[in-house]
Amino acid sequence: MDALLDGFATALTFANVGWCLIGVTLGTAIGILPGIGPALTIALLLPVTAHLDPTGAFIMFAGLYYGAMYGSSTTSILLNTPGETGSIITAIEGNLMARQGRGAAALATAAIGSFVAGTIGTVLLTLLAPLVVKLALRFGPAEYFALMVVAFTTVSGLLGASRLRGMISLFLGLAIGLVGTDALTGQARFTLGILQLLDGIDITVVAVGLFAVGEAFYVASRPELRNVQIIPIKGSLWMTREEWARSWKPWMRGSFIGFPFGALPAGGAEIPTFLSYFLEKKLSKKPEEFGKGAIEGVAGPEAANNSAVAGVLVPLLTLGLPTSATAAILLAAFQQYGLQPGPLLFTGNSALVWGLIASLYLGNIALLLLNLPLVGIWVRLLAIPTPLLYAGILVFATLGVYSYNQSVFDLGMLFVFGIVGYLMRRFDFPVAPCIIGMILGPLAEQNFRRALSISQGDHSVFFTHPISATLLAIAALIIVAPFLFRLRQRRPSSL
Amino acid sequence: MTKRGAAAELALGLGIAALGAFLLYETGEIRVAPVYAKVGPRVIPYLVGGITAALGLLFAWQSWRAMQAASPAPARDAEEHRTDWLPIGAIAIGLIQQILLFEPLGFMPTAAILFFCVAYGFGSRRYLRDAGIAIAIAVIAYVGFVHVLGLNLPAGGLFGGGT
Incomplete structure (x- = not known):
C-alpha cells in the first residue's frame, strides 16, 4: 500500500498528469479512428519518446492503451466497424441499439462499464502484482524459458482463424527476431551481409508495416470496406433506471471475466469479450433481445475488454511477458530505455512502476469524462473521409519509421513488411503472434541458452526444475489437447 | 473455399516452406566459435527454420486437399474475396x-x-x-x-x- 501511495505522489506531479492526459486523449482518438490502434501508435511514438523521461513516457503509453479501449467502443456502436479487435462483439449489439435510436444509452453503458472494469482491473493489478513478483523472484532462466514457451503456444493457439495460421505467424515473428547480432556470442545471423541488419530489425518498422501499411493495402483492395455509414447519436446519455439495472451486473461479471484472460498468457482482449457476451445472453431475462440490440451485450463485453487490458499489465510488468501485440511493443519500449520488466523492475524502479499503476486510476477517471460528456466532439473524428484518413496515417507512418534511424533502408523494409501484412490480412493470419514472437523470441533464446550454460549443456534442466516442468507440460497440453478433442469428435461422425 | 482461393493458399504455404528452407541454409552460414559449440548461436535458428518449413508444408498440404475438394465452379464467396x-x-x-x-x-x-x-x-x-x-x-x-x-x-x- 505504501508503494501505491508513493506511486500517486509520482503520478500526481504536474508533468505526469500532463502525460496521462495526453495519453488518454490520444488513445481515445486512435480508438475511435478505424485503421489505427494502440500497438501501431505506441510503435510510432517510440522514436519521439526516446529522449523523454521513461516514467512520463510509460504513463502516456498506458493511458493510450486504456483510452484506445474506451474509444473503440464508440466506433463499434456508431459505425459497426470495431475500432479494435476487443470491440468486435460491441459492434454487434451496440450498432443495433444505435440503429434503434438508443445509441446514446449504448455509449453510456460502454463508457461507464469501461470505467468500472478499468478500475476493478487496476485494483486487481495493484493487489496481484506484488504477489507475482514474489513468485517470480524464484524463477531462473529455465523457468523463464518455459513460461515464454507457454506464452508462445497460447498466443498462437487462441488468436485468429486457425492454430496453424497462428503458429506460422509466430514463427515468422521468431525468424524476424533472430535477424541481427547474436546477443551472447556477437555473431551475425541472417543479415545477408547487409550492414543495416546487424542491429536487427526494429519493432517500429515491423509493427507499422504490418498494421498501418498492410491494413491500408487490404482495406483499399476491398471496396466494401471503404465505405461505411455513421449513425448519428440519438437518445439521452443519462441511462434510465432500467438500463442501469440491466447494466451493472454485466459490468461486474465482465470485469472478472476479462482480467484473468489478460493476466494469464491467454491472448488479449478478444476471447473474454466473446465469453462475456454468451454468458450475458444465457443469464439475461430477455434473451430474445440479443441480436436486436440488448444492452447487456454491450455492457458485459465492454467491461471485459477493459479489465483484460489491466490484466495484460500483470505479466508484462512482473514477468516481462507480453500477452498482446500492444504489450509486446510496450516491452520493446522498456528495452529502449534499457529497462527489463520483471521482479527487478519493482525493486529497482519502483517509482516508475507504481507511478504507472497509480496513473491508471487517474486515467480511468479522465477517460470517463472524455468519453461520456464529450463524446459528441469525438464523433466528429468519424466524419474524416476514409481516403484522407489513411493517406494521413501513411504519411505519419513513413515519417515515424524514417525518423527512428534516419534511414531510407528502413522505408524499404517498411514496404516489404507492408506487403507481408497485406498477405497476412488477406489470408486471415493473426498479426499479434508475429509481433509477440519477434519481441519475446530473442529473450526466450537467451534464457534457453543461459539455462543450458548453467547446467553445462544438460538438457534435462527444463524437466527437473518443477516449475519449468509444469509450465512445459501445460504448453504441450495446449498444443496437443485440441487434436485429441477433434479425434474424439470425429470418431462417431465417421461411422 | 474456391479453387482459386485454395491455389493461392497452396502457393503461400510453399512460400513459407521456402522461407523455412532458406533459414535452415542461412543458419549453416553462421560462424560458431568452438567454445560455444554446445549451445551456440545456431541451435534456435535451426529449430525456427525447421519448424517454419514444416508448418509451411503442412499449410500447403491442407490447401492442396481443399483444392481437390473444391468444386470447379466459382462459389458465391468468390464475390466477397474480390481484390481490387x-x-x-x-x-x-x-x-x-x-x-x-x-x-x-x-x-x-x-x-x-x-x-x-x-x-x-x-x-x-x-x-x-x-x-x-x-x-x-x-x-x-x-x-x-x-x-x-x-x-x-x-x-x-x-x-x-x-x-
Whole structure:
C-alpha cells in the first residue's frame, strides 16, 4: 500500500498528469479512428519518446492503451466497424441499439462499464502484482524459458482463424527476431551481409508495416470496406433506471471475466469479450433481445475488454511477458530505455512502476469524462473521409519509421513488411503472434541458452526444475489437447 | 473455399516452406566459435527454420486437399474475396516513389505525393482538394517534427540545399 501511495505522489506531479492526459486523449482518438490502434501508435511514438523521461513516457503509453479501449467502443456502436479487435462483439449489439435510436444509452453503458472494469482491473493489478513478483523472484532462466514457451503456444493457439495460421505467424515473428547480432556470442545471423541488419530489425518498422501499411493495402483492395455509414447519436446519455439495472451486473461479471484472460498468457482482449457476451445472453431475462440490440451485450463485453487490458499489465510488468501485440511493443519500449520488466523492475524502479499503476486510476477517471460528456466532439473524428484518413496515417507512418534511424533502408523494409501484412490480412493470419514472437523470441533464446550454460549443456534442466516442468507440460497440453478433442469428435461422425 | 482461393493458399504455404528452407541454409552460414559449440548461436535458428518449413508444408498440404475438394465452379464467396488491384498499385507507387526520391527531393514533396497516391487508392477523386491537403499535411508534419520535436528530416534540394 505504501508503494501505491508513493506511486500517486509520482503520478500526481504536474508533468505526469500532463502525460496521462495526453495519453488518454490520444488513445481515445486512435480508438475511435478505424485503421489505427494502440500497438501501431505506441510503435510510432517510440522514436519521439526516446529522449523523454521513461516514467512520463510509460504513463502516456498506458493511458493510450486504456483510452484506445474506451474509444473503440464508440466506433463499434456508431459505425459497426470495431475500432479494435476487443470491440468486435460491441459492434454487434451496440450498432443495433444505435440503429434503434438508443445509441446514446449504448455509449453510456460502454463508457461507464469501461470505467468500472478499468478500475476493478487496476485494483486487481495493484493487489496481484506484488504477489507475482514474489513468485517470480524464484524463477531462473529455465523457468523463464518455459513460461515464454507457454506464452508462445497460447498466443498462437487462441488468436485468429486457425492454430496453424497462428503458429506460422509466430514463427515468422521468431525468424524476424533472430535477424541481427547474436546477443551472447556477437555473431551475425541472417543479415545477408547487409550492414543495416546487424542491429536487427526494429519493432517500429515491423509493427507499422504490418498494421498501418498492410491494413491500408487490404482495406483499399476491398471496396466494401471503404465505405461505411455513421449513425448519428440519438437518445439521452443519462441511462434510465432500467438500463442501469440491466447494466451493472454485466459490468461486474465482465470485469472478472476479462482480467484473468489478460493476466494469464491467454491472448488479449478478444476471447473474454466473446465469453462475456454468451454468458450475458444465457443469464439475461430477455434473451430474445440479443441480436436486436440488448444492452447487456454491450455492457458485459465492454467491461471485459477493459479489465483484460489491466490484466495484460500483470505479466508484462512482473514477468516481462507480453500477452498482446500492444504489450509486446510496450516491452520493446522498456528495452529502449534499457529497462527489463520483471521482479527487478519493482525493486529497482519502483517509482516508475507504481507511478504507472497509480496513473491508471487517474486515467480511468479522465477517460470517463472524455468519453461520456464529450463524446459528441469525438464523433466528429468519424466524419474524416476514409481516403484522407489513411493517406494521413501513411504519411505519419513513413515519417515515424524514417525518423527512428534516419534511414531510407528502413522505408524499404517498411514496404516489404507492408506487403507481408497485406498477405497476412488477406489470408486471415493473426498479426499479434508475429509481433509477440519477434519481441519475446530473442529473450526466450537467451534464457534457453543461459539455462543450458548453467547446467553445462544438460538438457534435462527444463524437466527437473518443477516449475519449468509444469509450465512445459501445460504448453504441450495446449498444443496437443485440441487434436485429441477433434479425434474424439470425429470418431462417431465417421461411422 | 474456391479453387482459386485454395491455389493461392497452396502457393503461400510453399512460400513459407521456402522461407523455412532458406533459414535452415542461412543458419549453416553462421560462424560458431568452438567454445560455444554446445549451445551456440545456431541451435534456435535451426529449430525456427525447421519448424517454419514444416508448418509451411503442412499449410500447403491442407490447401492442396481443399483444392481437390473444391468444386470447379466459382462459389458465391468468390464475390466477397474480390481484390481490387488498382488501389494496391496506387499505394505501392506512393511508397516506392518515397523510397527512391526521399534523399534527392526531401521529405515534403515525397510525403505530399504519398498522401495523394493513398487518397487516390482509397477512391477519392477530388484531385484539387486532395493535393491541397497533401501539401498542407507535408508542410505541417515537417515543421512539427523538425522544429518542435527536433528530429532530422531531409529538406531536399528543392528547399534550400541538400540534407
